[in-house]
Amino acid sequence: MNRFLAPIAIVAAVVVAGPAAAQPMAAKTYVAKAGASDLYERQSSQLVLATTQNAGLRDFANQMIADHTKSTADVKAAAKQAGIMVPPPKLEPMQARNIAALRAAKGEARDRLYVQQQKTAHQMALQLHQSYSANGTSAPLKAVATSIVPVVQGHLQHVEGM
Incomplete structure (x- = not known):
């Protein structure tokens, strides 16, 4: 149960810190974090696609791969x-642990874990893109962050309904 609560606690800390955390983020930091987020989304979705029998989850995972491939390209261009x-994207430690947990889970347990991880990952991604959109230091990256926000909001709404 702790592996489910830790990401939720991190998101809660980010949400509570909201205005205090509204300091400009370096452009390179945003690019690295956005790349890591997209990489996690693609890898975790590919893992679930390999085993899930749930058609709705398959559709969602395919959409994650497509949308996060596009957002990576958009951030790179900006x-x-x-x-x-x-630089090539690299998973952050928590994302690497989440991928390892997905690899270890089997069947419907993997499906449930994926959905839970997606909720947390999209909450964190939304905060990242909203923050850079509002306080970023690079105009092209601010514009792309702004364009990514509604996509991530849609993903979050979708996964919260699963």
């Missing part, structure tokens, strides 16, 4: 426009 070098 970073290039801003003159920022984009």
Whole structure:
């Protein structure tokens, strides 16, 4: 049960810290965090697609792969426009642990874990993009963050209904 509560506690801390955390984020930091988030979404969705029997979950996972592939391309293009070098994305430690937990889970337990992880991941992604959209330091990246916000909001609404 603790592996489910830890991500929720992190999200709660981010939400509570909201206005205090409204300091500008460096463009390189935003690019790295957005890339890690998209990489996690694609990898976790590919894992679930390999085993799930749930058609709705399959549709959602396919949508995650498509949308997060697009957002990665959009962030890369905006970073290039801003003159920022984009290194290959790398999972953050919590994301790597979540992928490992998904690999270890089987059947419907994997499906449930994926949905729970998606809720937390999308809450965190929404906060990231909203924050950079409002307080970012690079105009091209602020514009792309603004365009990503409604997509992530849609994903979050979808997964919360699962």
